Amino acid sequence: MSDLPSRVTINEDGPREGFQIESATIATGQKVELVDALSETGLKEIQVTSFVHPKRVPSMADAEEVVRLVRMRSDVRYTGLFLNEQGLRRALATGRLHIRGSISLTASAAFLARNQNATPDGQRQARCDMVRLLQSEGIPVDAGGVNAAFGCNFEGEIPLERLMATVRDVFDLADELGVRIETLGLSDTMAWATPKAIRSAVGAIRSRYPDVRISLHLHDTRGLALANALAGLQMGVDDFDASIGGLGGCPFAAHKGAAGNLCTEDFAFMCEEMGIDTGLDLERLVAAAELAERIVGHPLPGSVKMGGLLSRYRAAANAA
Amino acid sequence: MSDLPSRVTINEDGPREGFQIESATIATGQKVELVDALSETGLKEIQVTSFVHPKRVPSMADAEEVVRLVRMRSDVRYTGLFLNEQGLRRALATGRLHIRGSISLTASAAFLARNQNATPDGQRQARCDMVRLLQSEGIPVDAGGVNAAFGCNFEGEIPLERLMATVRDVFDLADELGVRIETLGLSDTMAWATPKAIRSAVGAIRSRYPDVRISLHLHDTRGLALANALAGLQMGVDDFDASIGGLGGCPFAAHKGAAGNLCTEDFAFMCEEMGIDTGLDLERLVAAAELAERIVGHPLPGSVKMGGLLSRYRAAANAA
Structure with missing residues (x-):
């Protein structure tokens, strides 16, 4: 475990x-x-909403209102997802968000075709x-990404060669x-990654692009998110997306395939217990996860909020 | 991940x-x-019941009846837990169980004192x-164990030196x-282990006792069971207890601290996806997990039964 980083950054995607x-x-x-509660946990980046068409995603119709009402801390970056020019304009118009550009491509042509009615060339052109547009607005573009990096429900495995080509x-x-x-x-968009695949991918990318920081976005649909994150940590990855309580899917609802992200508080707990600094207040994270659960009105998958942190047992044991 | 075993044994503890x-x-x-369904999954060892006093654990009062009715396969070992002579006599009397002795000690004196009103010396004498008794009955004793191997709710961390002393x-x-x-x-009885602690412990034991096979019993109270199992695999551990569906605790009930074991089908899925042979039929395991969920009448924590195996997507992708 000698490559474990001494510190990790966790970017909150839950809202x-x-x-x-x-x-x-x-x-x-x-x-x-919920965003306000998350702001007090030590998180440095929180994605608060998505600027998508309200007719397509009615639950995000209040994107501007959410951004307007959040009690923003100066030491936290608040972001919003945008997928096209209209979304970007809306995000910019709020005047309150950290806007950052990224060049993300999808490793699976079948996913592009079946899910987005697009081709790799079309996607590349859209990214260009x-x-x-971002450059003309003076917005920095400093990130890249690969979606469906490990596998695709329509195409099956993404072999390492394909990932590297993307x-x-x-x-x-x-x-x-x-x-x-x-x-x-x-991004393990459809939850095909294994710890072994994570290690292979991170190793190959690091060899080829040693100066690039690698970030992981891991879905927990098949329960492997935390094990996959561990594999990333073991390869020195120190930047992770995560979702409070494991928000991002409702395992008890109809859409079984859409389970949530790597759970923020469980991942932070594992890191802290291994001596990896997250900069986060675990007690407040657990409280935020409990709040998220009350808000959605059904159990969220995170475990630590149920099993409890170890700090209280330690304090009691020390006092005894 | 070069120390990953090529094959693992999973012992089912769920019932x-x-x-x-x-x-x-x-x-x-x-x-x-449920036991009959598990028998058809490829599992080679299933712990079917516990011979404890029916007044203390009323849900186990039917231990003999369960053992009598199970449709036993000749290639599966069926075991029952016994903690004292009376339990052993009951297990023996069934005439149908694989009885095996183990010398298990508890790493935490505080746990012994607070939970079992015992001392280390007292426990040692009881084991003797x-x-x-087992020897006088001609029953083989070939296993050892450490309970509360990584930490204890009453005592806090179990340092590596204490574990090694035990x-x-x-x-x-x-x-x-x-x-x-x-x-x-x-046994991570109270779910204090981390992947780092697992690696340290397994490494230290392996150095000192290179010929002994190490087995892990991991509780998932704080969500780390699968990551801890991965750490074990990475150290070459090839023997694990697990529990179908994650049975062993009810995260949605009052006793929050008692979450289940490492989930059999999720762990088997991770192993198989990394090319580690489990000898298990994943589809049948998932069906058994669904059966367990119907029997207990509330959601069980396992993820793969909700997220779905990848085999069907692969088949569809290959056909397309």
């Missing part, structure tokens, strides 16, 4: 990942309450257009656009 | 771990139905008495009793 798929209508005030496409496109990629995100 | 803590009365026929006590006692320990089980 965006979670509220977009919850079937119940969550009140704007409750979304804001977006980056040029990574190369991302860097080629960046070169073409004058973008310097500092962070490369690998 | 015993699960039914003993479920508050609802589970019909004997349903327990038998039990082993001598392991040494186990081997000393075995020497004294003429027992040769082939397998040493480490």
Whole structure:
């Protein structure tokens, strides 16, 4: 375990990942309450909403209102997801968000075709257009990413060669656009990754692009998110997306395949217990997870909020 | 990940771990139905019940009846837990169980004192008495174990030195009793282990006792069971207890601290996806987990039964 980082950055995705798929209508005030609670946990980046078309994702129709009402701390970056120019304009218009560009490509052509009615060339062109738009607005573009990096429900496994070819496409496109990629995100969009695949992928990318920081976005649909995150840590990865309580899917609802992200508080707990500094207040994270659970009105998958932190047992044992 | 074993043995504990803590009365026929389903999954060892006093654990009062009704396969070992002479006599009287002796000590004196009103010396004496009884009955004793191997809710962390001292006590006692320990089980009874602690412990034991097979019994109270199992695999551990569906605790009931074991089907899925042979039929395991969930009448924590295996997606992708 000698490559474990001494410190990790955890980027909170829960409000965006979670509220977009919850079937119940969550009140704007409750979304804001959760973001405000998360702001007090030590997190440095929180994705608060998604600027998608309200007709397509009605639960995100209050995106602007959420952003307006959040009690923003100066030491936290608040972001919003945007997928097209209209979304970007809306995010910019709030005047309160940290806007950052990324060149993300999808490793599976079948996923693009079946899920987004797009081709790899079409996606590449769309990314070019977006980056040029961001550049014209003076917005930094410094990240790249690969979606469906490990496997795809329509295409099956993504072999390492394909992943590496997609990574190369991302860097080629960046070169073409004058973008310097500092962070490369690998997204296990459909939860196909294993610890072994994570280690292979991170190792291959690190050998080829030693100066790039690797970030992982891990879905927990088949329960492997934390084990996959451990494999990332063992390879020195120190940047992770995570979701409070494991928000991002409702395992007790109809859409079984859509389980949540790596659970923020469970991952932070594992890191802290191994001496990896997260900069996070575990007690407050657990309280935020409990709040998220009350807001969505059904159990969320995170374990530590049920099993309890060890700090209290330690304190009692020391006192005894 | 070069130390990953090519094959692992998974010992199923679900019927015993699960039914003993479920508050609802589970019909004997349903327990038998679950064991019978598990028998068809490729598992080679299943712990079917516990011979404890029916007044203390009423849900296990039907232990003999369960054992009598199970449709036993000749290639599966069926075991039952016994903690004292009376339990052993009951297990023996069934005439249908694989009885095996183990010398297990507890690493935490505080746990012994607070939970069992016992001392380390008292526990050692009780183990001596039990082993001598087993020997007089001609029952093989070939295993050792350490409970609360990583931490204790009453005592806090179990440092590696303490764990190693307890392991040494186990081997000393075995020497004294003429027992040769082939397998040493480490039980994370109260879910204090981390992947880092697992690696340290397994490494230290392996250095000192290179010929002993190490086995892990991991509780998932704080969500780390699968990551801890991965750490074990990475150290070459190839023997694990697990529990179908994650049976062994009810995270949605009052006793929050009692979450289940490492989930059999999730662990088997992770192993198989990394090319580690489990000898298990994943589809049948998932079906057994679904059956367990129907029997207990509330959601069980396992993820793969909700997220789905990858085999069907692969088949569809190959067909496309």
